[in-house]
Amino acid sequence: MKHSELLKLLHTHKESIDRAYREGSLEHVSGELVESTLFVKINQRYKLNKNYLNFVDSLLQRVDYTVIFGNYENEYKELLKAKKRYQESKDGYYVTSILSLIENLYFKFYNRDREIGVLLLRLQNDTSLDIDILIENGADILEKVSELIEANEKIGAFFREDLRGVERSIDILLQSIGISLLGYIENIDRYIQELNLFLVQTKKRRLQNKQFMQLANQILSEETQALDEHLLRHAKHLYYTITPSQKNKVAFLPDERDIAKIFKELHSLLHEIKVVKPLKNAPIKLQETQKLEIVDLEEILKGLHQNICKDIFLFIYGHPQLQRYKEQELLEEAFKVYMQILTCQEVVFTQEFNHYGIKVAQWV
Structure with a gap:
């Protein structure tokens, strides 16, 4: 079946599909819906295929408490295998495989971030569940999210240290998703803090509820x-x-x-109270003009053309263009410029790392 034919099938039977999505199952459906595997017969009822439900729930941001995040181990093993085979054969087929696996991992990071955010919002606003069940669900989600920390750091390190310099198209893809990927990894810490806060507040509320119930029972008796x-x-x-x-x-x-x-x-009492607002002598601050600092990339590239550079990052780190930055800002700004220069054709990677833990790239 072609994609256009599938879209037509969905449109033709949209009412049956929508009713099955809302009610969970149907007693009768069209034969072509079963043949297309969109519906599966279970216990004399027809239910929507789980793959379709996962797709729809992901787009509609509907996440169940029982969601399993996974640890990306399968993709990691396939990446290692594809990288090794490419280095041995230099066949472009393996580059395509590596690019596809990187994109799959990126989509997983993207979807996991959205799913965790939706689960947090649902936990904080769920009034339909018993408070003990809410605490159990919160603890389960916290455990699942905590397990992602090691997996995320492992994939991030593999992208930075093992895939950089393997092939130019891979470097370009990694550069394009690098900032977003870093954001998804950093969000995990924030989610863990919010989950811990939710659990503390909910357990406190449970204790208060028990105290209120105890008092109510005493009054009734x-x-x-x-x-x-x-x-x-x-x-x-x-x-x-x-x-x-x-x-x-x-x-x-x-x-x-x-x-x-x-x-x-x-x-009467509140009208007798006179509130005197103290005068605030706020000093008037003169508006300061800020100078926008821009690194002249062309000047750095010119220096690379004129000098033999054994480590591009160290060259950038010591360049006069970046000397105006403080020590804690200098490393970050130098790395940003380094990432931009990596796309140039004159850049060649070695198998070494400098003392900053960054892969050595040379200008030839």
Whole structure:
């Protein structure tokens, strides 16, 4: 079946497909939907193929608590194999395989980031589940996300250290996705912090709920001695309508007259309070003009043409164009310029790494 034919099939049977998506299964469907494997018959009912459901849920950002993130191990092994075979044969077929595997991994990073974000939002706003189940789901997601840290760092290091310099088209692809990939990896730490905060707050709420329930049960069973004593002890600060009877029980609850009375007293009290706002002597700051610092890439390239360079990164790091940056900024800015220059045809990689852990590239 061609892609255009599949689109036509989906459009023709859109109502049946939508109903199956909303209701979970159907009793009868068209034969061509079964032949196309869009529907699978299970226990005398027709259900949408799991692959289709995963595709739709991903686009609609609907993620189940039982989602499994995976650790990219299969793609990593295939990349190692394809790289080794390319280095042995120099066959362009393996370059295509490497590019495809890199793109697959990038899509996994992208989808995992969206899925975790959706799960966090769902956890924080879910009111349909018992609080104990919410805590269990939060702990499960935290465990799954924590497992991604090592896998993400492993793939990131492999991209930076082992695939750079293998082939020019691979370097270009890695450069184009590098910043986004770094962002997805850094987001994991933020997600873990948010999950830990959610678990702490939810466990605190569970404890408060238990305390409220215990108090409610005491009141319903008329075990109110502790509450009565507390109200009587703080009569000047707490407004209540409890009057001890011979049995020391609650006599009556607040009525509209009591509420109106306290409202008038509060209204009168609040109007007598005069709030004097202190004058703020805020100093007027003169607007400062900031000078935009731009690195002259052409001047650095000119220097590379004129000098024999055994390590492009060290050449950039010591170039006068970057000497205005502070020490903590210099390494980052030098690496940015280094990444731009790597696309030039005159760049050749060696198998060595400098003391910054960056692969040595030479200008020839």
